[in-house]
Every structure is written in C-alpha cells, then in structure tokens.
Amino acid sequence: MGTDDHAFRLGQVLVVCAPSGTGKSTLIEMLRKEFSNFSFSVSYTTRAPRGEEQDGREYNFVSRDAFIIMRSKGAFCEWAEVHGNFYGTATKPVVEMLDQGRDVLFDIDVQGAKQLKKTFYKGTYVFLLPPSQDELVRRLEGRDTDSERSIKRRLGNAAGEMSQAKWFDYWVVNDNLAEAYQELRAVYLASRCKPSLRPGILGSVLDTWTDNG
Numbered sequence: 001m002g003t004d005d006h007a008f009r010l011g012q013v014l015v016v017c018a019p020s021g022t023g024k025s026t027l028i029e030m031l032r033k034e035f036s037n038f039s040f041s042v043s044y045t046t047r048a049p050r051g052e053e054q055d056g057r058e059y060n061f062v063s064r065d066a067f068i069i070m071r072s073k074g075a076f077c078e079w080a081e082v083h084g085n086f087y088g089t090a091t092k093p094v095v096e097m098l099d100q101g102r103d104v105l106f107d108i109d110v111q112g113a114k115q116l117k118k119t120f121y122k123g124t125y126v127f128l129l130p131p132s133q134d135e136l137v138r139r140l141e142g143r144d145t146d147s148e149r150s151i152k153r154r155l156g157n158a159a160g161e162m163s164q165a166k167w168f169d170y171w172v173v174n175d176n177l178a179e180a181y182q183e184l185r186a187v188y189l190a191s192r193c194k195p196s197l198r199p200g201i202l203g204s205v206l207d208t209w210t211d212n213g
C-alpha cells in the first residue's frame with residue numbers, strides 16, 4: 001500500500017487580514033503555538049526595525065533602492081505601500097515551503113492579500129472583524145503601543161479595509177477571543193482537507209481495492 005502517498009500533503013497558504021487592533025496578532029500567535037506545521041512568510045520591508053525585531057525573523061529589512069530592484073526583477077508575488085513604507089512577499093521561499101508540505105501563514109494588508117490571491121488562488125483567505133467600532137477603539141487604546149495620531153490613522157483605514165471583506169473566503173468576528181479562536185482553527189483544519197492538497201490520497205486508497213473487494 002502506498003502509505004507515503006497517503007500521508008503526503010502539500011502545504012497551504014493561510015492569509016489572515018483585519019483592521020489594525022482587531023486581534024490578528026493575538027489569534028495568529030495562538031495558531032502558531034498550537035500547530036507546529038506553520039512557517040511564517042517573512043516579508044521584505046523598507047521600514048526600520050522596531051524594538052526587538054531582528055532582520056530575517058520579523059522582516060527582511062532592506063533599503064528603498066534594494067526593494068525597488070527586487071520588485072523590478074519580479075521577485076515579489078505581492079507588494080504594497082503601507083503607512084509610507086514598502087512591504088512585499090518574495091515568491092520563491094513561499095513556493096519552496098509549500099512544496100515541502102509546510103503551511104504558510106501570512107500577516108499582510110488587504111491590498112497585498114488581493115494580489116496574493118492571483119498567484120495563490122487555492123489558498124484560504126480569512127477576514128477578522130471587530131465586534132464594533134467602540135470596541136476597536138478600546139482595543140487600540142488599551143494596547144498602549146500607538147500614539148493618538150497613529151490610532152486615528154488606523155481607525156480611519158478600518159472602514160476601507162472592511163469594504164474589501166466581501167471577497168474573502170471566511171469571516172470570523174473576534175468578540176469573545178476563545179470563540180473566535182475556535183472558529184479560526186476550524187477554518188484551518190477544514191482547509192487542510194482540500195483534495196488539491198492531498199493529490200495521492202484517493203489513488204493510494206484505490207490501490208488497495210480489488211474487483212471482488
């Protein structure tokens with residue numbers, strides 16, 4: 001019996017988008033803790049490192065010139081200018097991780113997700129919604145990492161980002177954190193069962209069949 005074929009699974013793309021402050025980082029961290037099969041797509045950015053961030057871990061930090069050269073060479077499957085800085089995903093490492101059966105988790109903005117869908121159209125695209133505007137304000141203020149100006153800008157962008165929610169595959173409202181996490185993990189687990197990710201499984205079961213079985 002082809003047990004190897006049976007077990008083999010291609011990696012899948014999981015993209016999670018949300019207006020800033022909704023709880024995207026919190027929920028992504030919970031997924032990465034529970035499931036070891038995730039690789040994180042490390043983006044290229046022209047912004048400077050913040051706090052403890054390390055080159056190659058949170059981001060690949062590059063100059064504007066280096067970013068523009070990579071972009072002109074077609075290295076990115078998506079890129080966007082967010083808050084005055086360039087951000088982009090290099091295609092090659094993502095394809096390599098998927099071929100090795102790793103699931104690749106993306107933390108990118110809505111414009112980038114829309115572009116990514118053109119290349120990785122079989123991926124799973126999840127949009128997280130805050131329960132209300134008041135609660136989003138409370139979370140942004142409670143997080144205590146952003147200036148008042150930055151909070152205003154993030155809130156100002158939220159409605160525009162939510163207007164893009166309609167083309168995503170799944171919506172999860174992050175009201176109660178534990179419930180939102182159960183929904184997100186259910187989406188992930190269900191998406192792992194897509195036939196396109198298990199090309200050998202049907203054949204390996206049929207190989208065990210005989211006419212009089």
Ligand code: ADP
Nearest residue numbers: 020021022023024025026139143174175176177
């Ligand atoms: P994002 O990555 O979407 O910008 P964060 O994960 O940083 O958001 O969450 C913003 C703030 O809201 C954090 O202080 C986080 O602890 C808090 N938070 C996240 N989810 C919930 C929830 N379901 N209920 C209340 N607070 C939450």
Ligand code: 5GP
Nearest residue numbers: 043044079080082087088089107108109112
């Ligand atoms: P930050 O600078 O706070 O780390 O990220 C700012 C925004 O850029 C976030 O919304 C984040 O999801 C988005 N972002 C990070 N990496 C990428 C990327 O490679 N492509 C795109 N389009 N957005 C990204």
